[in-house]
Amino acid sequence: IDISGTNSVTGGSNSQGAEEASDGIFAKGDIIITSTSDSNGGSLTAAGGAATYSGGIYSSGGDVTINGDVEKITAKGKAASGSVGIGAEAGNVIINGGTVEATGDEATTNGASNGIWAAGDEAGEIYINGGSVTANGGKAVNGDGICAENHIRINTTGNVKANGGEGKHSNGICSGSGDISINANIEAKAGKANTDSSGTESQTVRKGGHIVGTDNNSSVGISAEGGAVSVNGGTVVANGSEALDNNGVSDGIRAAEGITIKDGAVSAAGDKAKYSGGIFSEAGDIIIEGGKV
Numbered sequence: 001i002d003i004s005g006t007n008s009v010t011g012g013s014n015s016q017g018a019e020e021a022s023d024g025i026f027a028k029g030d031i032i033i034t035s036t037s038d039s040n041g042g043s044l045t046a047a048g049g050a051a052t053y054s055g056g057i058y059s060s061g062g063d064v065t066i067n068g069d070v071e072k073i074t075a076k077g078k079a080a081s082g083s084v085g086i087g088a089e090a091g092n093v094i095i096n097g098g099t100v101e102a103t104g105d106e107a108t109t110n111g112a113s114n115g116i117w118a119a120g121d122e123a124g125e126i127y128i129n130g131g132s133v134t135a136n137g138g139k140a141v142n143g144d145g146i147c148a149e150n151h152i153r154i155n156t157t158g159n160v161k162a163n164g165g166e167g168k169h170s171n172g173i174c175s176g177s178g179d180i181s182i183n184a185n186i187e188a189k190a191g192k193a194n195t196d197s198s199g200t201e202s203q204t205v206r207k208g209g210h211i212v213g214t215d216n217n218s219s220v221g222i223s224a225e226g227g228a229v230s231v232n233g234g235t236v237v238a239n240g241s242e243a244l245d246n247n248g249v250s251d252g253i254r255a256a257e258g259i260t261i262k263d264g265a266v267s268a269a270g271d272k273a274k275y276s277g278g279i280f281s282e283a284g285d286i287i288i289e290g291g292k293v
Contacts, residue, residue, distance in 0.1 A: 001025070001033045003042035003070065011049035022049035023058040024075065030062035030091070034069055041071030041098065047078065054080040056102065058087045063123070068097025068130050079105040083113045083138055090120040093148075097130035099158075104165070107140030113165050115145045124149030125178065132158035136165070143167035143191055144174050151178035151227070154186065164190040170219045172238065177226035180255075183233040183264075186222075193217035193243035193250070193273075216247040221268060224255040228284060231291070233264040243273035250276045258284020265292045 011022035024046030025031060035042040048054030056075025057064055064086055066073055077083035085102025086093055093116055104113035115135025118124045126148040133156075137143035143165030146152065152175050154160055164170035172188030173180060194217070221238030222229060240250035252268025253259060259281050270276035279286060279293075 001031065002037060003033065003035050003044050004038040006043050008045040010047045011054070013050050020052035021054070022051035023055040024048055025057045027059050028061045029059065030065070031057060031059050032065045032067070033073060034067040035071065036069060041069055043072040045074040047076050048083070050078055052080055053082045054078040054105070055084045055087050058084065059091055060089045061091065062088070063091040063094060064088045065094040066096060066098060066100060070098040072099040074101045076103040077105050079108060081107060081109045082111040083107050084117050085115045085135065087114070088118045088120070088123070091118065091123045092125045092127065093118045094127045095129065095131055095133060100131060100133045103136040104138045106138045110141050112142040113138035113140035114147050115162065117147050119149040125151045125153070128154045128156050128160060128184070130156050130158065132160070134161045136163045137170070137191070138165040140165055140167045142169050144171045145188065146173045147171065148178060149176040151175060152180045154181070155183045160184050160186045162186070162188045164219070166191040166194050168193060168217055170241065171223045172221045174220070174223040174225060175227055178224070179227040180222060180224045180229045182231045182236060185234045186236045188221040188238045190219040190221050190240045192241045193219040193248055216249060217243045217245045218249040219243045219271065219273070220249070220251045220254045222253045224257070226256050228257040228259065229253055229255045230260045230262065231264050231266055232262050235265045236267070238268045240270045242271045246274060248273040248275070251280045252278045254280045255284065256282045258286065260287045260289065261291050261293060262289045263291045
C-alpha cells in the first residue's frame with residue numbers, strides 16, 4: 001500500500017464473513033505500508049468496524065510492515081470480543097519509522113484488547129526499528145499495549161509509549177515465550193488488574209491474547225512471561241498498577257529467565273498488590289552492568 005496525502009478507511013459490519021471480523025485493512029498475507037510518491041510522507045487512519053473481532057490493520061497470515069517514509073499511521077479497533085490496533089495472527093509486526101498510534105478498544109466477552117499484537121509458531125515477533133510509537137490496550141480480560149507471542153526488539157531514537165488497559169491481566173509491553181530487548185526511550189504502564197474483569201482468558205483469540213504465568217490478577221509494566229528482558233540504552237520507565245485480588249501481582253519489570261541492564265536509565269515500580277516489586281525475575285539472574293537504576 002503506497003499512500004500519498006491524507007487517507008482514511010473503515011471496515012464495514014462483519015466484513016470478513018464467517019469469522020465475523022471487520023478490519024480497516026485486512027490481508028491473508030503481508031501488508032506493507034509505504035509512501036514513496038509523497039515527499040512529505042503520507043498519512044493513514046485505519047479503523048475496524050462493528051463485528052465480533054475488530055482491527056485497524058490486520059494480517060491473518062503474514063507480516064505487517066510500516067516503512068520509514070510514512071508520516072503517520074493511526075490504527076484502531078472497535079469495541080468487540082477481540083479488538084486490536086495493529087495485528088499479525090501468523091506473522092511479525094515491523095515498524096521502521098514514522099509516527100504510529102495503535103489502539104484496541106474494550107473487549108466485551110472474555111477477550112483481549114491490544115494496541116499492537118503478533119503471534120505465530122515461527123513468527124509472532126515485534127520489531128520497532130525507528131519512529132515513535134504509541135500503543136494502547138483497552139479494557140479486557142487481557143489488555144496489553146504491545147504484546148508478542150515471541151520476541152520483541154525495540155531500537156529507535158523515537159519515543160515508545162505502551163499502555164495496558166484495565167483487566168484481569170494488564171501489561172504495557174509483554175512477550176509470551178520470547179525475550180524483550182530495549183534500546184529506546186520507553187514509557188510502559190500497565191492498567192489496573194481489576195477483579196471485576198472476570199472470565200477465562202483465551203490463548204487463541206483471533207485479535208490477541210497471551211499465555212500468562214498465573215491465574216491471579218497481574219499488572220506489569222514490562223513482562224517477559226517466558227523469556228528475559230535486556231535494556232541496552234535509552235530511558236525506560238515501567239510501572240505496574242494495582243492488582244486487586246488476594247494473590248495479585250504488580251511489577252515494574254518482570255521476567256521468567258533473567259533481567260540485564262547494560263546501559264541507559266531505568267525506573268521500575270509496582271503498585272498495591274500482595275506481590276509487588278520494581279524489578280523481579282522468577283528464575284534467572286538480575287544483572288546490572290551499567291546505566292542508572
